[in-house]
Amino acid sequence: MDPELLKYLLMGIITLNIFIEKWLAWLNIRQVPDHLPATLDQYLDDNKLKQTRTYQVANYKFGLVTGIFTYLLTIWFIGSGFFGELDGWLRYFIDYPLFLSLAYIGILYMGSDLLSLPFDYYHTFKIEEEFGFNNTTKKVFFLDKLKSYVISIVIGGVLLYALLWLIHQAGLDFWWMFWIVAIVFMLSVNLFYTAWILPLFNKLSPLEDGDLKRDILRYAKSVGFSLDNIFVIDGSKRSSKANAFFSGLGKRKKVVLYDTLIDQHTPDELVAVLAHEIGHYKKKHIYYNLITSILQVGVMLFILSQVIYNENMSLALGGDQLALHLNFIGFTMLFSPLSMLLGIGMNMMSRKHEFEADEFAKTTYAGEPLAEALKTLSVKTLSNIHPHPWYVFVHYSHPPLIERLEKLEE
CATH class of the missing domain: 3.30.2010.10 (Metalloproteases ("zincins"), catalytic domain)
Known part of the structure; x- marks a missing residue:
């Protein structure tokens, strides 16, 4: 595809994504319950419903602002050729292609995270604080950020180096080779997360x-x-x-x-x-989810192999020659619609699993205490009692509260 047409295709995909995302959020926030379910009478009153509504609206507005900001910045980066200019600037200092790609992606990651830092801070210390959820101190907040950077540099850097090395050395076969690396990593995370990573943040x-x-x-x-x-x-x-x-x-x-x-x-x-x-x-849901995630990564890597060596992608993002890191950025944009579809499929499977796990608890223990626990959790976290069905279809990994209660209490 011609670089110019490809550039507008990328901008169109990003525009369509933000439109769908914010339209679904708008539908969801307009979904106001017309009555209070009888099963929640003892848990919800008018004041609690009003507080829940206020919290949901606050998060909707916050998401709208952050989403539009990210969208406009990305469109400007593509339209102005910023991605290509950054590549050209780094080439003055770094000759080795592998290190160039590492530095390029690292700078974009750090820049993106630093731009989101004020929004994260506001959400934690304004919205969550206002509704009584935040217990984080400013010290813990910034220490978490620093620890996340270190982990990203160490673990993410090693994985990214392995991926880029294979892309440079193995040609089109890199995808299945790195897939093996990714599988080993995913299994390791499942086995050792609570022993190695979690203690860095929590006791x-x-x-x-x-x-x-x-x-x-x-x-x-x-x-x-x-x-x-x-x-x-x-x-x-x-x-x-x-x-x-x-x-x-x-x-x-x-x-x-x-x-x-x-x-x-x-x-x-x-x-x-x-x-x-x-x-x-x-019910072996953990294994199903792991296998599905592994397959999803394989699909993503295969599609990446069809894009990563396309010079026109680099030119569309403002580069003046083939740059694997530019193509990597372009791939993330091209892949986003498929990523949404895969996410919908994963959420559908997850909601089915949640119903099955509820049924297991009801059969082997009791449904009533689980229902009471779900009510308490939902009310205390000011969760949306009546989310819009389309929003649920796209985003919810768990069934809405009322649907779970109906099955538990029938």
Whole structure:
């Protein structure tokens, strides 16, 4: 395709993406419930509904501003040839193509993150603070950023170097070679995330002996689930919002409960939440998700191999010669519509898995305490009780609250 036409194609894709994204968000924010579900009578009143609505609108406006800012900046970068100018400027200082590509992508990453820093700060210390969710201190906020930079440079830099080296050395076959590298990395993250990465940001402590631990172990034994590692994470260090998750595979599997979750729920509700998480494991959802993610990465790498050596892509972004890093940036723009479609498919599978895990918890433990836990979680986090169906279809990895309650309480 002619470089000029390709440039306008990239700009058109970005424009279409932001239009769809903000249109769906607009539909969702206009979705105002016309009545309060009877099952939430004891949890929601008019004041709480008003507060929830205000929180949702605040986040909608914030997303609108940040989205438009990012869109306009990207369009300007493409139209003005900034991406190509940056490539030309770096070539004065760096001759080796591999290091040139590393430096180029590193500068764009750091620049993008620094531009988003004021928005992240505002969201944390203005919006989340105003609605009582933020527990993060300014020191923790900036330390998190520094740690993220170090991890990105060390881990991301090694992976990016491996990818670029293969692109330079292996030709079109690079995609399946790096796919193997990516698979090893994804398996390693699943196995060692809570041991190596998470402790850099949070403190994990074994769940203390007591009624809760006894009830959890008793339930796990009743469903034939070996469980030796139950940890509590200091989530309250950053937010009052609660969560729980599984990590690891096989004997390295761990259950992690947020301290805020323990503070906000009864032991019965906590065991029910854990039963839901065990349901994911018993139904092999963790393996399905891992395999699907691996396949998705393979598709992405194969498509990248069809674009990465196209000189016209570099010219469309303002370069004066083939530059693999320019083509890499162009690929991320071209791939975004397919990425959205793949994301929709992943979300559909995830929502199905959530229903199955709910059913497992209901069958092996009880539906009522899980329903009560979901109500408390949703109300305390000011979640949207009636999201728009199309927004759910595109973005929700979990079914809406009302749909889950209907199945749990039927």
